[in-house]
Every structure is written in C-alpha cells, then in structure tokens.
Amino acid sequence: MPQALLAIDQGTTSTRAMLFGLDGAVLARAQVELPQAYPEEGWVEHDAMRIWADTLDVCRAALEQGGGSDDVAALGLTNQRETTVIWERATGRPIHPALVWQDRRTADWCQARLAHEAWIGEKTGLLLDPYFSASKIAWLLDHVPGARARAEAGELAFGTIDTWLIWNLSGGKVHATDATNASRTLLYNLARGDWDEELLAFFGVPRALLPEVKDCAADFGVTDPALFGRAIPIRGVAGDQQAAVIGQACLAPGMVKATYGTGCFMVMNTGSEILRSRHRLLSTLAYRLEGRSTYALEGSIFMAGAAVQWLRDAVKLIGSAAESEIWARGLDGTRGVYLVPAFTGLGAPYWDPQARGAILGLTRDSGIGEIVRATLESVCYQTRDLLEAMRGDGARLPAALRVDGGMVANDWLMQFLADLLDTPVERPVVAETTARGAAILAGLGAGCYGSLEEVSAHWARERRFEPAMPAERRERLYAGWLDAVGRVRSH
Numbered sequence: 001m002p003q004a005l006l007a008i009d010q011g012t013t014s015t016r017a018m019l020f021g022l023d024g025a026v027l028a029r030a031q032v033e034l035p036q037a038y039p040e041e042g043w044v045e046h047d048a049m050r051i052w053a054d055t056l057d058v059c060r061a062a063l064e065q066g067g068g069s070d071d072v073a074a075l076g077l078t079n080q081r082e083t084t085v086i087w088e089r090a091t092g093r094p095i096h097p098a099l100v101w102q103d104r105r106t107a108d109w110c111q112a113r114l115a116h117e118a119w120i121g122e123k124t125g126l127l128l129d130p131y132f133s134a135s136k137i138a139w140l141l142d143h144v145p146g147a148r149a150r151a152e153a154g155e156l157a158f159g160t161i162d163t164w165l166i167w168n169l170s171g172g173k174v175h176a177t178d179a180t181n182a183s184r185t186l187l188y189n190l191a192r193g194d195w196d197e198e199l200l201a202f203f204g205v206p207r208a209l210l211p212e213v214k215d216c217a218a219d220f221g222v223t224d225p226a227l228f229g230r231a232i233p234i235r236g237v238a239g240d241q242q243a244a245v246i247g248q249a250c251l252a253p254g255m256v257k258a259t260y261g262t263g264c265f266m267v268m269n270t271g272s273e274i275l276r277s278r279h280r281l282l283s284t285l286a287y288r289l290e291g292r293s294t295y296a297l298e299g300s301i302f303m304a305g306a307a308v309q310w311l312r313d314a315v316k317l318i319g320s321a322a323e324s325e326i327w328a329r330g331l332d333g334t335r336g337v338y339l340v341p342a343f344t345g346l347g348a349p350y351w352d353p354q355a356r357g358a359i360l361g362l363t364r365d366s367g368i369g370e371i372v373r374a375t376l377e378s379v380c381y382q383t384r385d386l387l388e389a390m391r392g393d394g395a396r397l398p399a400a401l402r403v404d405g406g407m408v409a410n411d412w413l414m415q416f417l418a419d420l421l422d423t424p425v426e427r428p429v430v431a432e433t434t435a436r437g438a439a440i441l442a443g444l445g446a447g448c449y450g451s452l453e454e455v456s457a458h459w460a461r462e463r464r465f466e467p468a469m470p471a472e473r474r475e476r477l478y479a480g481w482l483d484a485v486g487r488v489r490s491h
C-alpha cells in the first residue's frame with residue numbers, strides 16, 4: 001500500500017517538490033530558484049520551459065531522497081495563480097514567455113474597458129485588472145503573429161501554470177485545470193462553475209484554447225511513466241493561496257489564513273455563499289470538491305517580504321531579513337514614522353496602481369531602527385486594512401488568524417500583528433502549508449483520506465501570539481497609518 005504523497009509547489013520565485021507521509025510528516029524536499037525577466041517597465045515574464053525542467057528536477061530529487069516513486073500514492077500540484085502560458089498542441093512549445101501575475105502591460109487595455117467592470121465582477125467575483133489572466137491572453141493573441149488564427153483553428157492551448165505542468169507531466173495527454181485556478185482567469189462564472197461564453201466573447205478568447213475545468217481532488221491523468229519510473233496518478237490541484245487554506249485547515253466559514261511571502265494573501269472561508277465585497281476584496285473559490293464549491297473572500301497585498309528585501313538589497317539598512325527583528329525590538333515605537341510600501345501601487349482594498357511608496361513623519365531623531373520597524377509595521381497595518389474591509393463586508397471576524405510564509409519566522413512581527421489586529425495569531429508546526437494543501441488534495445483524490453475534515457486533525461499549532469496592546473495605543477497607531485496611506489494615494 002503506497003504511503004506517501006508527492007506535492008509540487010510552483011511559486012513566483014521558486015519551484016519546489018515535497019514528499020509527505022499520509023500523516024503529514026515531511027519525508028523529503030527539493031527546491032530551486034526561478035529567474036525573473038523584466039523586459040520592459042511593468043512587464044514580468046517567466047520561461048515556461050524552465051519552469052517545466054525545474055519541476056522535473058525537483059520531483060526527481062525529492063523522490064530520490066525519499067526512496068523512489070514506488071510508495072507514492074498520488075501527486076498534488078499547486079501553483080502561482082493567474083500567470084499565463086499559451087503553447088502549440090502539436091509540439092508543446094510555448095509561443096511566448098509566460099506573462100506573470102505581476103505583469104502590468106495590459107493596464108491601459110483594462111483601463112479603457114473599466115465601464116464593464118460591474119457585470120464582469122458580478123460573474124467572476126474579480127476586478128477588471130491586469131493581475132488576472134484574461135487580458136494577458138488577449139495580449140498574446142494580439143501580439144504574437146498568427147496566434148489568433150491558430151487559436152481559432154484549435155492549434156494552441158492556454159493554461160495557468162497548473163495546466164502547463166499537467167500537460168507536460170502527462171506527456172501532452174491531459175489539458176485540464178482545477179476550479180480554483182479557473183476562477184482567477186476572469187473567464188470563469190463563479191456561481192455556475194464553468195467557463196462563461198459572454199466573458200469569452202468580451203475578452204476575445206476562443207473556446208478551443210481552454211482546458212477542461214475539474215474539481216480540486218479529481219482524475220488529472222497520470223505522469224508519463226518515462227519521467228519517474230512509473231505512472232503516478234495526478235489527483236489534486238489548487239492555486240497556491242487556496243492550497244494554503246486547505247493546508248491551514250481553514251475549513252469552516254469565518255476561518256482566515258494569511259500567507260506572508262513576497263506579498264501577503266489573506267483568504268477567509270465564506271462557506272457555500274458567495275460574499276460580494278463592497279470594499280474591493282475578491283470573491284473567489286476556496287476549493288471545489290465533488291462538484292460543491294466552497295467560496296472565499298481574498299485580499300492581496302503586493303509588498304510584504306518584498307519590502308524587507310528592499311531594506312536589505314536596495315537601501316542596505318539591514319544585512320539579512322532576520323536582522324529586521326533585532327532593530328524592531330530595540331525600540332519602543334517608531335515615534336510617528338510610517339513607511340507606506342506602495343512600490344508598485346497599492347493592492348487591496350485600495351487598488352491604486354498610481355500610488356507610490358513614502359516614508360512619513362521623519363524627525364532629526366529618526367534613524368535606521370525607526371525605518372526598519374516602520375517597514376515591518378506596514379505589513380501589519382496592511383493586514384488590518386484587509387480585516388477592516390472584511391468586517392465592513394459583514395464577515396464575522398475570525399477567532400484567530402492562521403499565518404504562514406517566510407516572514408512569520410519573525411516573532412516580533414507576529415506579536416505586533418496580534419496587537420494591531422486585536423486578534424490571536426497562530427503559527428503552525430508545518431510551515432509549508434501550500435505544499436501540504438496540494439498533498440492533502442492528492443490524498444483525497446486517491447482515496448487515502450475520506451474527507452478534508454479528517455485530515456484537518458493533522459494541523460498543529462507551533463505558537464500562538466495573544467494580543468496585548470492597550471486599545472488606545474492600537475487605535476492611535478492605526479489612525480496614523482490611515483493618514484499616511486491617504487497621503488500617497490493618487491485619488
């Protein structure tokens with residue numbers, strides 16, 4: 001009886017594979033960094049062939065560490081979402097580098113059609129923003145010579161990274177995606193649970209390009225036997241933030257996870273109801289199992305750990321990300337200094353691409369410590385903005401916030417977060433919740449687990465940070481942040 005689950009986590013900056021025991025124990029892991037290409041201001045591209053080659057390498061390395069593929073019951077896949085690839089069905093060759101979710105080249109295209117945002121939002125739960133796949137597909141069809149005619153003739157295939165990897169893993173046999181990834185394209189009707197003809201017509205996307213949409217735990221074919229020595233069933237797929245919801249066992253309505261990596265993505269489970277935000281949060285899928293959709297409300301912050309990288313690499317105030325904690329601990333407060341990390345505009349709930357970063361409130365006493373601490377604090381203030389937006393949308397506030405991602409190693413940050421939100425913050429034992437979520441879905445699809453609820457018993461807390469800041473100080477600090485954000489906004 002196979003005892004392990006192989007998970008692929010293809011992220012924006014790295015590709016990793018992990019082997020889990022059925023009880024959630026980590027048996028092996030391998031990871032490689034992914035180079036980023038910035039060919040023009042605001043453009044971000046990935047080499048899709050490189051992503052596939054890296055995926056193969058890390059899977060083989062993890063399997064080798066873990067003793068081979070014989071014990072693997074199934075493979076689960078999770079990925080950076082929205083990133084768009086179009087390839088030739090006949091050769092498997094991409095017609096252009098992948099357009100990454102951060103790529104803003106279609107900003108004007110979207111801006112010119114903003115009058116349509118309301119009906120598109122009604123169907124998709126999203127905004128008419130370059131972040132999502134549809135305008136990227138339109139750009140590729142309009143700018144790669146001959147692409148539109150070839151797409152209409154059925155010669156080309158579109159996919160987000162999950163679909164691209166399933167195609168390659170299956171030796172070109174399976175062209176499929178899961179519902180969570182589909183829900184980030186602007187082409188998927190959230191309530192109906194399928195591609196939407198009206199949206200396809202609006203974005204000019206031929207039906208022949210699109211993959212089949214499946215549940216998150218489903219039959220996505222098997223890996224080509226030549227790849228790993230035997231055919232491994234592909235049984236679980238979800239976008240990375242959705243996989244983290246599962247890995248964090250946020251299965252009940254009102255439960256929230258926040259992942260602090262390059263950016264921060266906060267997702268609240270809203271159950272079987274689509275909650276429509278009045279504060280520009282996204283309505284999206286948490287997961288779809290046995291044809292039943294569980295929905296979520298999502299807030300995306302573009303700069304979290306990336307702001308700490310800026311401190312380290314651009315202004316060189318710190319030597320390592322971990323050093324930020326020492327500076328922050330060395331002070332009682334920033335003495336009125338705020339840093340708004342709107343380096344590429346502001347994400348949710350502001351969605352202001354024109355806003356730019358600022359440091360406010362400097363005096364002659366301000367130094368490196370104040371700026372470093374203000375940068376860390378900005379991550380917590382932005383999280384509070386999202387929580388306030390969720391509260392404004394009528395969501396029940398969570399009993400605790402479950403956190404993961406590289407930044408949560410910073411204990412000072414986690415305590416300040418709990419203080420500022422006035423909500424306990426819980427850090428899990430297994431930090432790789434995204435890969436774990438993919439493995440859980442694969443285990444579900446392969447029949448190793450009976451239900452998500454059954455596996456949620458594996459989730460264990462490493463530490464809980466209790467709010468301790470007096471209310472008066474908390475609200476005074478937050479009011480100062482709102483004032484600072486108000487000064488950098490473009491409208």
Ligand SMILES: Nc1ncnc2c1ncn2[C@@H]1O[C@H](COP(=O)(O)OP(=O)(O)O)[C@@H](O)[C@H]1O
Pocket residue numbers: 011012013014260261262263304305306307308309321322323324325405406407408409410
């Ligand atoms: N101790 C720390 N304090 C603050 N930020 C940290 C710390 N350790 C790592 N980071 C930040 O976390 C990020 C890496 O997290 P990770 O989850 O690996 O990101 P991603 O998956 O988006 O590439 C980096 O941006 C880094 O600056």
Ligand SMILES: O=P(O)(O)OC[C@H](O)CO
Pocket residue numbers: 010011012013079080081082101239240241261262263
């Ligand atoms: O790859 P990550 O972890 O930066 O996540 C990217 C998100 O899925 C983009 O929506």
